[in-house]
Amino acid sequence: MSTNGSVIRCSIDGKEYLAKAGKYINDVARENGVYIPTLCNVIGIHPQGACRICTITVNGRMMTACTTPVAEGMDIKTNTSELQDLRKSIVELMYVEGNHFCPACEKSGNCELQALAYRFQMMVSRFPYTFPKRKIDARNPKLVKNYNRCILCKRCIRAIKDEQGRSYFAFRKRGHKVEVGIDVDLGKFISDEVAQKAMDICPVGALIKKEQAFRIPIGKRKYDKTPIGADVESHHV
Amino acid sequence: MENQKPIIATASLAGCFGCHMSLLDIDDRILNLIELVEFDKSPINDLKKFTRHCDIGIIEGGCCNSENIHMLKEFRKNCRILISVGECAIMGGLPALRNGIPIRECIEEAYWQSPSVKGHNPEMILPNDQELPMLLDRIYHCHEIVKIDYFLPGCPPRADLLYDALVSIITGTEMKLPYEVIKFD
Structure with missing residues (x-):
């Protein structure tokens, strides 16, 4: 060893x-x-x-x-082709599990889930759409939490903390009802900077900073012309 | 030779005609397309009924009412290859935002509650003419109703994607799929 x-x-x-x-x-x-x-x-x-x-x-x-x-x-x-298909199927499952309406999403073009679907050339999901009924929580002064789009990756929980190391976000409920909530009390004091960081850390459009949407025109967004992972691949050629 | 050209039919169900606009966006290549194909039932030539069996059917939009379902089944019956074009046909698109909201609530919002109608409908009339197609309980995407052969995503699908797909099907060549053409918005 x-x-x-x-x-x-x-x-x-x-x-x-x-x-x-x-x-x-x-x-x-x-x-x-x-x-x-x-x-x-x-x-x-x-x-x-x-x-x-x-x-x-x-x-x-x-x-x-x-x-x-x-x-x-x-x-x-x-x-391997088996792994490629497995990854594609995971992305397809995520697409049917939530409500991912790309044309109406503020994160479209900068979304990592969407970027993976582009990279894997997903034309349609092979699984049946579930269209779950989920809510949108806009109580926080800086952030909108859209449960329709959350993929439960825990990136916000793990990465966004206050000065004392307390997390603004947490899992609540259990099993298939589990969701990521914003701490109502702690969330009141979230700064613009942290809210922006939270939006950037979210791979999908589940956390959107208020008054920020659709700033970058179509064609200039992160994944419009460059596939996800291209930076890694171009690094060592 | 003339009657051996592949025949294309198109329809817009619960869509916004954006995908048809994108088809027109192929610009001067539409002249090449006209060389390659003939159009049957389509909003482009305003033919309302199928006049013959078609080779390729292009469907824009999902199904929000009984008429959409009827039309989609007609297309399946009359087309050898059926293509779902755009997010609405593939997953319901924006109309599917109403999935999960009871139909009664949607109609009351549209005809009684929303700011543009509130107070302007004192008799509380809801559209009830027998000629009107029945709204469905939710939006059904096309491959829930009939078998769909190919899917072209986008809102709308890029003109290049539409053109390349049609040319590939007609000429029997493999489709090139550059990164820029597969987009969901």
Whole structure:
């Protein structure tokens, strides 16, 4: 067994790489210009493994790249046709699970879920749409929480805290009723800066900063011309 | 040779005609398209009924009333290949925002409550003419009602996507799908 910090040898898609043991597979791949699609993962924040988009195979077994540390002798495959279809099916499931009306969404063009659908060339979901009845909570002075679009990635819960380390957001309810709520009391004191950060950290349009929508014209938004992951892939060519 | 051209029919169900506009957005390539195909029932030539069996049917919009369902089934019967075009046909689109709201509530909002009608309908009349098609309980996207062969997303689908899809089907070539053409808005 390799200890954390020692250098190990692993193979990603048939190419050999050296990496520090204990680093997550996703980070090692990124540093070497291999893009593994992620959705719930944020660089610099402790990984969650919630969305399973980053599923890869290690020695033939499926694992999440964001939570699995590299180890000596790992044979990692990131892009087999089976994995591609699995990832696409997860995105398709998310599309039918909530109410993702892209044409009417403030986040359209900057949305990571949508960007993954573009990258995977999703023309239609293979699953039946559920059209759940969900609410929109606009009580917070700075943020609108749209439950129709939330994919429960916990990015806001993990990344957005106040000075004392308290989270503005939290899970409530259980099972299929689980949702991310804004702390009503703490949320009253949310600054413009933190509200903007919350909107940016949300991969979909579930957190929208008030009076901010549709500022960037179509054609100039983040994923209008550049596929998600292109920055990683162009890094090491 | 003339009658061997593929025949296209189009329809707008619960849509906004934006997808048809996008089809016109292929600009001068429409002259190439006219060389390749003939149009049958379509709002573009204003033919109201099918005059023959068609090769390609293009459906814009989902189904919000009984007439839409009837029309969609007619298209399936009369078209060899049926294509769902745009977000409304694929997943209901903006009309589907009413899914989950009781139909009575929607109608009362539209004819009694909304600011533009409030006070202007003292007899509280709701449209009830027998000629009017019945509203459905929710929006049904096309592949819930009939089999759909291809899907072209977008709101509207980019003109290039529509043109390339039609040319690919007609000439039997594989479709190129550059990143910029698949968009949901």
